[in-house]
Amino acid sequence: MASKNKLKILFPTHIALLLVLPSLILYVFFNTWPMVFSIGVALTNANRYNVSPDPAKIKGYEEAIACASLLKEMPEYREKASVLFDRLKIYFFNLSHALYRLNELINQSIDISKIPRDVIDELSYSTSQLYGLPGEVKKVFNCTELNYTTKEEIIPVVLLDKLDSLLSISGTIKDRLQYAQLFPEEVSISELRNLTSKAIAILSEIESGFSKLAVGYDEYMSETIERFRREKERLELRFIGIENFAKLFNDARFYNALYKTLLFVATSVPLKVALGVSLAVFYSSNLILGRKAIRAFLLVPWAMPFLLSALSWRIMFNPAGGPVAKILGLNMSTNEWHAFLVYNLFEAWLAYPFIMTVTQGALRGVPKDVIEASYIDGASIFYRFRRIILPLVSKPLMVATILTTGASLQVFLIPIVLNGAGPTGAICIPFIGCTSGPLNEMLLILGYNKVTSGTEGGEYGYAAAIYLVIVLIILAYVAVWFKISRRSRG
Amino acid sequence: MSMNGASQTILKIIVTIIGVIIAASLAYPLGFIIAQSIIGRGNIILTSLGKLAEYGVSLDSYIRVISDRVFQTCLLNTLIVAVITTIIAIFIIIPAGYAFSRFDFLGKNTLLYYYLIVSQAGGGLGIIAVLALYIFFYRMTAYGLNLMQIYILPFVYASGMVPFQTWLVKSYFDQLPRSLDEAAFIDGANWFEIIFRVIFPASRAAFIIVLLFGFMGAWGEFFIAGIFNLQTLGWYLYVQLTGQAGLQDPSLYAAASILYATPIIILFIVSQKYIGEAYRLGLKG
Numbered sequence: 001m002a003s004k005n006k007l008k009i010l011f012p013t014h015i016a017l018l019l020v021l022p023s024l025i026l027y028v029f030f031n032t033w034p035m036v037f038s039i040g041v042a043l044t045n046a047n048r049y050n051v052s053p054d055p056a057k058i059k060g061y062e063e064a065i066a067c068a069s070l071l072k073e074m075p076e077y078r079e080k081a082s083v084l085f086d087r088l089k090i091y092f093f094n095l096s097h098a099l100y101r102l103n104e105l106i107n108q109s110i111d112i113s114k115i116p117r118d119v120i121d122e123l124s125y126s127t128s129q130l131y132g133l134p135g136e137v138k139k140v141f142n143c144t145e146l147n148y149t150t151k152e153e154i155i156p157v158v159l160l161d162k163l164d165s166l167l168s169i170s171g172t173i174k175d176r177l178q179y180a181q182l183f184p185e186e187v188s189i190s191e192l193r194n195l196t197s198k199a200i201a202i203l204s205e206i207e208s209g210f211s212k213l214a215v216g217y218d219e220y221m222s223e224t225i226e227r228f229r230r231e232k233e234r235l236e237l238r239f240i241g242i243e244n245f246a247k248l249f250n251d252a253r254f255y256n257a258l259y260k261t262l263l264f265v266a267t268s269v270p271l272k273v274a275l276g277v278s279l280a281v282f283y284s285s286n287l288i289l290g291r292k293a294i295r296a297f298l299l300v301p302w303a304m305p306f307l308l309s310a311l312s313w314r315i316m317f318n319p320a321g322g323p324v325a326k327i328l329g330l331n332m333s334t335n336e337w338h339a340f341l342v343y344n345l346f347e348a349w350l351a352y353p354f355i356m357t358v359t360q361g362a363l364r365g366v367p368k369d370v371i372e373a374s375y376i377d378g379a380s381i382f383y384r385f386r387r388i389i390l391p392l393v394s395k396p397l398m399v400a401t402i403l404t405t406g407a408s409l410q411v412f413l414i415p416i417v418l419n420g421a422g423p424t425g426a427i428c429i430p431f432i433g434c435t436s437g438p439l440n441e442m443l444l445i446l447g448y449n450k451v452t453s454g455t456e457g458g459e460y461g462y463a464a465a466i467y468l469v470i471v472l473i474i475l476a477y478v479a480v481w482f483k484i485s486r487r488s489r490g
Numbered sequence: 491m492s493m494n495g496a497s498q499t500i501l502k503i504i505v506t507i508i509g510v511i512i513a514a515s516l517a518y519p520l521g522f523i524i525a526q527s528i529i530g531r532g533n534i535i536l537t538s539l540g541k542l543a544e545y546g547v548s549l550d551s552y553i554r555v556i557s558d559r560v561f562q563t564c565l566l567n568t569l570i571v572a573v574i575t576t577i578i579a580i581f582i583i584i585p586a587g588y589a590f591s592r593f594d595f596l597g598k599n600t601l602l603y604y605y606l607i608v609s610q611a612g613g614g615l616g617i618i619a620v621l622a623l624y625i626f627f628y629r630m631t632a633y634g635l636n637l638m639q640i641y642i643l644p645f646v647y648a649s650g651m652v653p654f655q656t657w658l659v660k661s662y663f664d665q666l667p668r669s670l671d672e673a674a675f676i677d678g679a680n681w682f683e684i685i686f687r688v689i690f691p692a693s694r695a696a697f698i699i700v701l702l703f704g705f706m707g708a709w710g711e712f713f714i715a716g717i718f719n720l721q722t723l724g725w726y727l728y729v730q731l732t733g734q735a736g737l738q739d740p741s742l743y744a745a746a747s748i749l750y751a752t753p754i755i756i757l758f759i760v761s762q763k764y765i766g767e768a769y770r771l772g773l774k775g
Binding site: 011013015016017019020022023024026027029030031032033034035037038041046051052053055279282283285287288289290291294296297298300301302303304305306307308309311312313314315316318320321322323326349352403406407409410412413417420444447448451452460463464467470471474477478 | 501502503505506509510512513516517519520522523526534535536537538578581582583585586588589590592593594595596601607608610611612613614615616617618619620621622623624625626628629630631632645646648649650652653656684685709710712713717724727728731732736737740743744747748750751754755758759762
């Protein structure tokens with residue numbers, strides 16, 4: 001009781017909080033909070049487009065929808081549009097008449113300077129009729145004039161662009177023809193021919209575009225409204241409940257990732273534990289001279305930063321000329337199981353120093369002559385190993401094995417760095433279906449790919465659902481680990 | 491023992507030779523990458539030692555790396571990030587570890603338990619936290635706040651180090667007798683005095699551990715920087731060597747990676763005894 005009071009007085013709580021709080025704030029903000037945030041994200045359709053949209057853009061779509069509905073419904077505007085379309089029809093007819101006449105003359109290969117004046121006049125007149133048109137079209141379908149602020153165009157932008165280019169081409173033809181009246185030698189007939197046929201082609205496209213618009217006005221407007229609505233929806237973050245989780249449990253890639261991850265645990269854990277223990281046992285032998293130095297040297301995988309090791313392994317196992325790939329006949333980029341084998345080897349190589357160090361520590365408790373005897377008396381090495389060494393190292397080795405199992409369960413960088421978890425191929429799961437993806441995709445890599453990778457990237461809601469499930473798997477692992485360690489302690 | 495001295499010696503020599511061969515083959519990846527970096531022709535993969543004799547040995551790749559502008563920029567970025575990470579870790583984690591060891595406050599044990607699970611459960615939770623953080627930062631850009639900047643990295647790194655290193659520092663202070671620092675509190679010292687007059691002087695070994703781990707962690711990290719698309723040396727090298735450039739000029743990137751790795755390897759060797767200590771403390775917890 002007295003000591004408890006003394007503790008309270010000497011080490012008051014408010015100072016403790018002062019000391020702990022900075023680290024806690026840092027940790028909560030950068031680690032705990034994002035996890036909590038992602039529980040929310042998992043219940044939405046979050047993706048690259050709607051997580052951080054431009055509010056002005058959404059507003060723009062809303063206004064455009066309202067504007068298009070008005071244009072569709074109000075008789076006044078429909079009337080205006082139909083008048084415009086009728087006029088367009090006449091203008092287009094005039095221009096096409098002029099162009100066809102010119103085309104005929106050019107095809108007869110008459111002398112450019114002898115092209116009749118009235119052909120040129122007709123062309124320049126019908127072109128000049130069109131000059132104001134893009135502006136007029138925009139004015140009739142102008143949302144700003146109807147008091148809607150939007151950058152979206154109701155009229156197909158392609159059509160307006162084509163109209164602009166038609167105007168510039170027929171303007172050029174007119175200029176060249178006028179120039180040819182003065183200097184016939186400097187204008188080539190083939191240039192004119194190209195320009196004219198180009199103008200005719202564009203004009204017919206525009207004509208059919210506008211006539212479609214005129215005939216199917218209602219239909220076009222409904223389509224436009226629908227298009228804006230879809231665009232707007234793409235930018236809106238929506239609550240979709242457990243849809244992401246439902247999708248996950250119907251995704252062949254998830255089952256493949258689960259299968260590959262568990263398989264990796266099953267293969268890599270025995271491999272690295274066996275390697276680490278045998279190295280520890282072997283190098284504890286008195287028969288090896290300078291074993292202290294060699295043991296220090298064996299820690300190389302530990303000392304090398306991961307990136308350096310990864311580069312080295314990547315080149316060593318490069319299917320195009322890597323020396324080890326050549327010797328072992330492995331091709332990581334085409335054979336799924338070759339790649340899987342290399343992951344196992346790399347993981348075992350990375351992890352053996354840990355297992356070895358733990359085992360060495362435990363072996364220090366074993367009398368030296370016991371180990372030595374087990375070597376010299378060759379006949380019963382295995383027996384002695386099992387009966388004498390293993391029981392002595394089993395407890396610390398158990399802890400180490402559990403920890404390294406966690407590492408295998410959460411394998412992430414190894415497949416990514418070696419070959420991007422590839423090769424890519426068809427993934428088929430019974431009762432679920434087929435899809436395509438990286439064949440060696442582990443659980444964490446699946447979540448990562450959904451967040452970052454190019455084509456499918458940015459499915460944040462789905463990715464959050466995936467890694468919440470992974471967190472549950474990790475927690476299940478932790479629970480098993482606690483249970484085992486409690487039993488071995490008790 | 492039935493064996494005589496001579497055969498014992500022969501056996502020793504044979505076993506030693508086997509031992510050296512095994513150790514050498516396990517260190518092969520390091521030897522390979524060094525050989526690849528010094529081969530006289532940069533654009534080929536070293537397939538045998540014969541190639542090394544054929545094309546000769548040169549430090550050309552190293553010279554090209556050092557004179558590369560991008561490499562220099564990334565090196566500077568990484569150095570700044572690693573130093574700031576270390577400073578944050580020291581000023582935030584050591585006081586917390588001290589408090590966990592000496593003080594008694596509400597939620598202390600729960601928090602310690604939580605830290606233990608997070609630090610021992612493996613790297614998966616950290617990766618998930620970073621992906622979640624990325625989405626959160628991305629969301630923040632909707633409000634005009636771009637947090638994906640190079641100066642955010644030290645905070646992200648240091649926060650990731652909190653659970654494990656808090657345990658380390660706590661375990662370290664648990665071993666020190668309380669009487670050393672009790673006296674300081676009797677006078678009613680303030681926070682500043684407690685940190686600089688009591689905690690830091692008493693925590694030399696913890697100081698070194700946090701410093702080494704902080705620096706090595708921040709220097710070696712490349713994936714978080716990559717998710718935020720920030721140009722640290724690690725991320726630059728990763729992008730280069732997993733892309734086309736790495737295959738076209740393996741020696742250049744081998745040399746670059748070795749230069750990048752050198753500080754970590756040196757620190758690892760220097761800190762061998764502290765790292766052993768740290769794992770002992772960590773495992774005990």
